[in-house]
Amino acid sequence: MAALWLRLRAVPGWVWPLIIGLALIVLPYAGAEYGVIRQVELTMLLALIVSGMNLSLGYAGELAMGQVAMYAAGAYTAGIMGAAGITELWLQLIAGAAAALVVGLISGIPGLRLGSWSLAMTSFFLILLIPDVLSMFKGITGGRNGLAGIQPPTLGGEMIDQSLFYVIIVVISILWFAVMRNVIVSRHGTALRVLKQSPVLASSMGISVFRAKLTAYALGALPAGLAGVLFANLDLFISPEAFSFSFAMTVLAASIFGGSASVFGAVVGATVLQFGMNQATNFQQYGLIITGAFLLFGGVLFTGGLAGLAWSFVRRLDAAARSKVAVAAEAPAAAAEIGEMDGAHLQVTDVSKSFGGNKALTDVSVDARPGAVTAIIGPNGSGKTTLLNMISGFYRTDAGAITLDGHEVEGQSSYRVARAGVSRTFQTPNIPEKLTVLEAVEAGRYASDRVSMLSSILRLPRYWRVRRQDRAEAERALALVGLSAHRHELANALPLGNRRLLEVARSLVATPKVLLLDEVASGLDEDELDVLASLIGRLRDAGLTVVLVEHNFQLVLRLSDDIYVLAHGKVMAHGTPDEIERDPRVMQEYLGVAPDDAATHHGGGDD
Incomplete structure (x- = not known):
């Protein structure tokens, strides 16, 4: 078993999520019921939003809930375009991501400049202001009554049917998580983890604290904007209630419960919250209490969420397997040589x-x-x-x-x-x-x-x-x-x-x-x-x-x-x-x- 475990660990880590993603793509063609398909779609949208929060909270160490406002920006951009007859999905995705990025920069720059809890407070007030902002432009957004009359999305001029739209949602999610994974395992991701631990240490290594945090926050706006565009085209109707404070708490709970310092923890947390809350539809009045329970379990009972538990378990299995199996010798240490160095006065x-x-x-x-x-x-x-x-x-x-x-x-x-x-x-x-x-x-x-x-x-x-x-x-x-x-x-x-x-x-x-x-x-x-x-x-x-x-x-x-x-x-x-x-x-x-x-x-x- 130890040898088998080590062989499995030799497989690149991105392979397993990709297999799961490909399996999700074929669900509609494997006879899955509409209710399951619907829940997977909503889970993927929630996972996109949560992943953006993870970049700020889990990696850059900056609490911000502005992803919900970015989600709203993407949704209303797509909705307004769809109502105006601009139905090409790829155009809406570009415009929605750009709108979310603008919201991220507008809220992120002053929030990060002020420091401390300023970004958290700025993003919190953004959520509270969403209904008022939408009401100010009632003629365009529909105000508190919601935006209806959105035309179905098209791709290359052809109408997108339900099965194809599901595949598009899953494919976009796979592509985004591939992007996020590549960022996190690069030196930029390492820099964010150093920054989360100590801004002083990060600065001493040549990392601009403000720029790194703003980059993480702005980059996290993109999946939220994409999710908003997809959400607007899912039901062809959007209203301010979809971007409420309770939804922001759901996003935060999914991040903490799944593991905010994890690339795929967003998917795990979103899955648990989406399917769990769906089972509690008869208890909507207790929604915030249920969300708070997930926050408590994820943030207190096991640090690092489900992904943190899995990470610790895998490391223990690695250590146990290596102690039982003769592992190939490590590569020899590099030569301890020091060439000529250019000192400064x-x-x-x-x-x-x-x-x-x-x-x-x-x-x-x-x-x-x-x-x-x-x-x-x-x-x-x-x-x-x-x-x-x-x-x-x-x-x-x-x-x-x-x-x-x-x-x-x-x-x-x-x-x-x-x-x-x-x-x-x-x-x-x-x-x-x-x-x-x-x-x-x-x-x-x-x-x-x-x-x-x-x-x-x-x-x-x-x-x-x-x-x-x-x-x-x-x-x-x-x-x-x-x-x-x-x-x-x-x-x-x-x-x-x-x-x-x-x-x-x-x-x-x-x-x-x-x-x-x-x-x-x-x-x-x-x-x-x-x-x-x-x-x-x-x-x-x-x-x-x-x-x-x-x-x-x-x-x-x-x-x-x-x-x-x-x-x-x-x-x-x-x-x-x-x-x-x-x-x-x-x-x-x-x-x-x-x-x-x-x-x-x-x-x-x-x-």
Whole structure:
């Protein structure tokens, strides 16, 4: 059984949904009853809308219910066109998708600009405004009475019969889910999952948080618009009640219950909600209660919905099968080689930063050159991480300048600083969930060798070329930090030391010009420290600019070419390792060692 399971797992994951989709296409020709056909059609329409919500909620981490308004935009666009005699379905699909996209952009841009819960509130009010907006244009939309007189759809001038229209709905659903699947398994999908975990991490990797969230929200408008067009042509009548708040709750419940962070979870959730609510037609007054129950079960009793349960179950079966069956050896690790690196001259000049009345930094200057390790040390609260955050673009300076090879980077957004060549690790390892070690490292190349969304969807040659390069560079980075054997493990399940090394690999994979290491040695054992020390030395020799914030004083003395000591937000001392080690002020302020004992002191400080 274990061997059979592994053979089944070797089959590409998209094959099974495709088989189910093809089976659905032949239902009308296999004698299925009208009631079943009708429920499948409504399920597919609901799944299209839910999939758009999943892009925003499950992958980009942004709660928004605007898909219902986009659904309405697509439906009324098609309805108005049909009532006016424009019955070609493909024209209606294009127009409906465009109308939904416009609604998505109009609501998404201000909602995302304002941040926090603004998009959720904006999209919520969109739903409440639908009846009023339709009433304002009663002559065109029919107002609260609904839009009737829609002519049957045509294709190539020929009337579309009921069976063909069913096939069109299923085929459009299959094509959309193929598009969504291609997006999610590409670097764009990985970027969205990183963004959901931590916008700070995403920015440090060169991902524009606003643009990525808006792209996910706008892309999610397209299936909602297509569903609206198909819905308008299904019954040739539409009314505001079809786009009510209760329907929005049904969409949200289907997303949560099926699994919002899943491509095909939308189909699962839509199936359960559509068929389940159909069985409850005699209890319509309890519709919101039933929907709330699905939300409760999906969101509380099992995190990740049905798709999350299935994903965990499959991973357990994988582990059990591999333990019982002799699996072919992994491909050998990539060569741990470091070629010549193009480091940049980082200059921080008279930088100051205050938070309210607290002066974190005052007139701090640091000069970090290519081919050298520049260390920044100091006690707690001395401003080391604040300085790194300003270099990375997360904080704006109150005064001073930060340049990279003479080009001003101070004042630029953090993702632009990352794209300029500044890469970093964090005090607390920031590792996205449900990514393998290899995928987490590959994510660091998002800003390198850009690949368009269209290329990813259509799987154009550039997509495959960059994908192979991403994989090769990630394998090499893992080999550099000694994590090749863990490539297929979940990244966030690694021990602390390995997670820190993983962050180093992720920072290196994009071939940065400046590498900022923030307390990267904390939590490492002796073997891991040796790996790290050797790697930093090799990066320096290769020409990279390395800025090391560290509290292992002996490691700093061993690796650094230049050391800056911060105390109370100012540079207290600056010099070579020998000069800093003999400086009595450093010994007393940083290590707590009396000047008379400095010569005999050994060990590291503790921040």
